Amino acid sequence: MDKLMSLFRKISLFLIIVLLSGCASHAVRPLPRAVRDYNIPTIAILDFENKANFPYRWNLGQGIRDRLVDELVNSRRYTVLNRADIQDVIRELEMQNSPKFRREGRLDKGRLKNVKYLIKGAVTDFSHVAGGGISGFVRNFGMGTSGQMAVVSVTLYVTDVETGEVVVSKSFSDSVWAGEVDFAATYKKVTFGANSFYKTPLGEATTNVIRKCIRSISETIVREKWYPSVVKVVGDTLIFSGGVDRAVEVGSVWTAHEQGEILVDPQTGNELGRLPGRNMGKVEVVQVEDYFSHARILEGDFSPGQILQRVPEEKPVKEVSEESPAI
Template identity: 30%
Template sequence: MLPQTVYAQPAASAAPIPVVPGPKRTVAVGEIEANGGFEASENWNVGAGVSAMLTTALANTDRFVMVERGTLTGILNEQQLQASKVAGGTPSRERMTPAHYIIVGSVTDFGSPRSGGGFSIGGSRKGMIGGLGTSRKTGKVGLDLRIVDSRTGKILKSFVVSSKVTQSGIALSGGYKGIALGGDQFSKTPLGEATRRALHDAVVQIATVLAATSWEGRVVEAEGSGVIINLGQEAGVVAGDRLHVERVAKVLTDPATGQILSEERYRVGTLTVTGVEARIARANFTSVDGSAAAARGDLVIPAGAPRSR
């Protein structure tokens, strides 16, 4: 093949991925369904494939702690996981890390429209140049995604991303037969390039939303002025960081659904991080009034956050 790529949708400079301040949020990509009449001849599991590629794209930004949730189908599963104490960790038993946020949604477009309805994966129009066939292939991808707070079940944002790429060139044959979804060969195709662009736009949206959300950790152990928290190097904590410690006084839940509606908190004191390991940090605690002490389970929030009432 003598390729000459022409983009029907000109390649603009990709939007930069925003910095997400504070410790890295823990994110999981949940179930992404494939909605629509997608061609099955390539034996592609489009939903699972896009889910895996989005997980990789988020992990490659180094802005999040990614956890695997390929077998979980929804927020209820994540809440049950945490409620049953399967999520978390103890010195004696390794357990799953809970995800703060889960990305779910649907693949709404994947392939190229063709006359007569339905979809075809990379359809082509052929002509002849010097005895060789010319081909024109189009890849189009659309994703409808939601960012969900796994603790409350609240949808932080729903958004749609899409991309369309057309490639023309000279070839004896074409198509996607025998190409693995998400593999190196796939990435060089119009559909692969459209997928990459759509996923990049999705990552930008996710980073933008999570950069604007508050984050929190927990006190693991407290003895006198010495405190250990469940945020460490993997979360981006460094020595010298200052954090606030808050305690939940009351949790207001919906009597019908059990969903958390609001929390009443009060500030206990301030932490100064003195040492960091992979998943924990050690800090010195200073009480707000000189008498309060930090306790296991207290919340840890950014020092710049407003005082809770």
């Protein structure tokens, strides 16, 4: 019995240590290296229209949309908002401010995020077609086999909400060799979006088309460089945005700059860019939190809103030996 109690205490102590070590670590992971230097755009995905003639009652538009949302969220390149159920959210906020509900836990109004880009589209093809691919290759050698290709096509639209400009309008298609599969036997009992679906030829083609859509979205809207900005100045220290999430490092040195003047085309009203701002000083990071960092002021005058740029580390210069090489 004593041995059993001793074993129980050891196991309990081990579990406590594991839990404490988990609590001590940061809950936030750094953004992927390809993402952390860019602004994260806020987007909303609207329903995709189904224009494909598919024999089963699959909601292709919603299915493609849901898969696109999943992939965009998992990429950590975007803040993805739900506009499909926004009226339900607004009604809930209005109910919370009714005198019939308690004040405790009431959410603040005016905190819903604004969308920078709206994304929508249409499923234009979702089928098996005869010929092509491997079957065509085989027929060229006189072999009378036939086959099918699974084809998925999607038209994608991305609109800049601020200007109303359609910045992406492209069609994407992909085909996967399906061979001599029985269409009804393959898809009749499969649910769109299930793991079993993505193992089918149409599922593989869907995955490839979604990846093409995401690549096009990223190339178009993930392009604005991100810079941390001064949040608060406290004596000889300051706090600026960006921490573990942006892979800010203790000991790194940053220069602060005023926001430069925005250049606007007088004929079109389009923003052309921004002039460099005046250098206001230099700081060194002393502590990094999840989403912000503390820095010691080395020199200069600081105020909230100034942007920071990291000073590149100087690489040590290798000393060249003056000794003559051996002959």
